[in-house]
Amino acid sequence: MIEIAGITKAYGGQTVLKDINLTVPTGGLMALLGPSGCGKTTLLRIISGLETADNGMVKFQGEDAAGQSAKNRNVGFVFQHYALFRHMTVFENVAFGLRVRPRKLRPSKKDISKRVHSLLDLVQLDNLHDRYPSQLSGGQRQRVALARALAVEPKVLLLDEPFGALDARVRQELRRWLRRLHDEIRLTSVFVTHDQEEALEVADQVAVMNEGRIEQVGSPEDVYEHPNSPFVYNFLGDVNLFHGSLLNGTVAMGDYELAAPEHIGADADAVGYVRLHDFDVSLCPSGLPEIGAVVSRSRALGATVRLELKRRDTGEPFEAEMSLERFRELGIKPGVTVHVRPRKLKVFVQD
Amino acid sequence: MSPAEPALIRYILTGVALLFLGLFLLIPLAAVFVQAFEKGVAVYFKAVTEPDALAAIRLTLLVAAISVPLNLLFGVVASWAIAKFDFPGKSLLLTLIDIPFAVSPVIAGLMFVLLFGARGGVFGPWLTAHGIKIIFAAPGIVIATLFVTFPFIARELVPLMQAMGSEEEEAAVVLGANGLQTFFLVTLPNIKWGLLYGVTLCTARAMGEFGAVSVVSGHIRGETDTVPLHVETLYNEYNFTAAFAVASILAAVSVAALAAKKIMQLKVER
Numbered sequence: 001m002i003e004i005a006g007i008t009k010a011y012g013g014q015t016v017l018k019d020i021n022l023t024v025p026t027g028g029l030m031a032l033l034g035p036s037g038c039g040k041t042t043l044l045r046i047i048s049g050l051e052t053a054d055n056g057m058v059k060f061q062g063e064d065a066a067g068q069s070a071k072n073r074n075v076g077f078v079f080q081h082y083a084l085f086r087h088m089t090v091f092e093n094v095a096f097g098l099r100v101r102p103r104k105l106r107p108s109k110k111d112i113s114k115r116v117h118s119l120l121d122l123v124q125l126d127n128l129h130d131r132y133p134s135q136l137s138g139g140q141r142q143r144v145a146l147a148r149a150l151a152v153e154p155k156v157l158l159l160d161e162p163f164g165a166l167d168a169r170v171r172q173e174l175r176r177w178l179r180r181l182h183d184e185i186r187l188t189s190v191f192v193t194h195d196q197e198e199a200l201e202v203a204d205q206v207a208v209m210n211e212g213r214i215e216q217v218g219s220p221e222d223v224y225e226h227p228n229s230p231f232v233y234n235f236l237g238d239v240n241l242f243h244g245s246l247l248n249g250t251v252a253m254g255d256y257e258l259a260a261p262e263h264i265g266a267d268a269d270a271v272g273y274v275r276l277h278d279f280d281v282s283l284c285p286s287g288l289p290e291i292g293a294v295v296s297r298s299r300a301l302g303a304t305v306r307l308e309l310k311r312r313d314t315g316e317p318f319e320a321e322m323s324l325e326r327f328r329e330l331g332i333k334p335g336v337t338v339h340v341r342p343r344k345l346k347v348f349v350q351d
Numbered sequence: 352m353s354p355a356e357p358a359l360i361r362y363i364l365t366g367v368a369l370l371f372l373g374l375f376l377l378i379p380l381a382a383v384f385v386q387a388f389e390k391g392v393a394v395y396f397k398a399v400t401e402p403d404a405l406a407a408i409r410l411t412l413l414v415a416a417i418s419v420p421l422n423l424l425f426g427v428v429a430s431w432a433i434a435k436f437d438f439p440g441k442s443l444l445l446t447l448i449d450i451p452f453a454v455s456p457v458i459a460g461l462m463f464v465l466l467f468g469a470r471g472g473v474f475g476p477w478l479t480a481h482g483i484k485i486i487f488a489a490p491g492i493v494i495a496t497l498f499v500t501f502p503f504i505a506r507e508l509v510p511l512m513q514a515m516g517s518e519e520e521e522a523a524v525v526l527g528a529n530g531l532q533t534f535f536l537v538t539l540p541n542i543k544w545g546l547l548y549g550v551t552l553c554t555a556r557a558m559g560e561f562g563a564v565s566v567v568s569g570h571i572r573g574e575t576d577t578v579p580l581h582v583e584t585l586y587n588e589y590n591f592t593a594a595f596a597v598a599s600i601l602a603a604v605s606v607a608a609l610a611a612k613k614i615m616q617l618k619v620e621r
Contacts (some may be wrong), residue, residue, distance in 0.1 A: 049525075050524070069524075070524050071527055076522075077522070079518050083521065084522075086541065087540040096523070096526055097527055100527055100529070100536070249407070322513075
């Protein structure tokens with residue numbers, strides 16, 4: 001278990017982390033998700049001991065790690081650009097952490113060799129053990145980096161943008177593989193990513209970060225279905241913003257009105273968030289509250305179609321997604337008027 | 352434009368460069384060896400093995416043997432600090448390393464005479480009182496050589512280490528390596544060719560330095576004459592064959608250093 005309490009960090013007067021509190025349960029796989037510059041990598045480096053926090057503490061298994069340097073923390077760290085030792089073979093890279101141990105703790109040559117080969121088996125690279133990093137593909141290097149980090153039997157595994165430098169296809173493959181690997185070895189792990197799809201697909205728990213703070217922590221379903229702030233809504237998936245105002249528990253956005261009982265008493269400007277796929281689109285009015293809009297363009301994205309729409313009441317542009325099947329059924333063409341009903345709309349009071 | 356013209360221009364430019372190289376570098380170099388052997392191999396060997404020449408060779412080797420390791424240490428430490436850490440005064444340190452390139456060696460020599468000279472030097476009275484002789488003795492020559500050659504290794508390593516970044520070192524530390532293990536197992540193998548390259552240049556210069564050494568040496572034959580100074584002494588005595596014979600040793604060192612440099616450059620690029 002990793003416990004992080006009250007971590008604060010500033011560089012030259014600029015705060016990059018503000019009072020971070022987070023717990024990663026034993027055997028869990030946590031994603032730190034956020035845009036670049038949100039402090040996620042700094043937080044990961046503080047956990048590893050490569051950087052020190054100005055305030056706060058990091059505990060592993062209930063034990064304060066404050067006095068331990070990166071060398072003694074026994075964490076596995078996978079760097080974004082792999083950081084493989086370029087003058088060593090794959091085998092030597094993986095063996096490094098065992099070979100630098102003090103003589104008393106160092107396994108015998110035979111044991112090191114056995115352990116390295118079994119790790120290379122695990123990452124499916126044993127046939128390449130005598131290659132140099134420059135002779136490997138990006139995905140292979142990443143797996144060597146992972147095997148090297150696992151060789152020292154770390155208490156926790158930390159991965160900094162583990163798939164960031166790979167092309168889309170390899171990335172897909174590797175993240176499924178990482179998820180399977182995690183299910184197999186159950187090592188408490190934290191990885192940093194700016195890719196929401198990656199975080200939602202791989203992690204048990206996602207911590208969404210913004211400007212040095214954690215905005216929301218929860219299971220992937222939880223943060224996706226119930227974002228607790230406009231930032232999280234914006235960051236996870238494509239979303240439309242409708243500006244409006246709240247009055248007596250009703251929100252009005254143009255001609256479209258909706259009950260918002262959770263905001264009774266807060267009469268203010270408000271923003272409604274609707275994900276692109278949370279719309280019902282039809283050609284005839286249904287009698288329910290709806291937004292009338294004109295289709296300006298449609299784009300097919302594989303099995304779904306994205307409509308670019310223009311509201312008839314306010315003239316604001318917005319977008320909606322629907323299945324290709326439904327799109328064909330309705331025979332939607334540019335210039336056609338459609339009636340769009342948000343299935344799920346979340347209202348946030350504007351500060 | 353016909354395709355012949357660029358080719359013609361190419362040949363002319365290459366020709367000019369080669370001609371220039373031949374006139375100003377190869378012919379003089381060849382002349383040194385021709386002159387050195389003009390009166391036969393026996394005279395050549397007599398010139399390079401007479402006691403004064405041997406003393407000069409010994410002194411030059413001693414100076415190089417002291418100044419090169421010291422500069423190696425300084426170069427590695429300085430470039431490590433510059434490449435891996437951010438600290439106030441970093442750009443000042445980078446500029447200071449370049450000073451010996453900018454200052455004329457003669458002025459460098461005079462500087463040390465003013466500091467350590469027995470008569471009128473800043474530390475002169477103190478040194479005389481304690482019986483320490485720096486100027487007009489081997490220590491002065493070592494100091495002057497150190498000053499002149501100290502940018503060579505640092506200049507070579509700083510860009511190399513900056514380009515390497517510090518991720519590999521960080522990876523080593525997280526894997527449990529201590530500082531020495533990190534340096535010898537990770538950093539050093541990565542910089543070794545650049546380091547050897549810098550050492551080669553530094554050695555060649557340490558052996559060949561004339562200006563700064565000339566000022567602080569005092570030209571005591573058989574005592575404070577290094578090889579380049581001994582060449583000048585012989586030349587001024589109209590002993591041309593001997594002068595060229597001793598000079599050919601230096602020339603050979605330079606050619607060897609250049610060849611070594613070329614080989615290492617290829618290794619670095621690889």
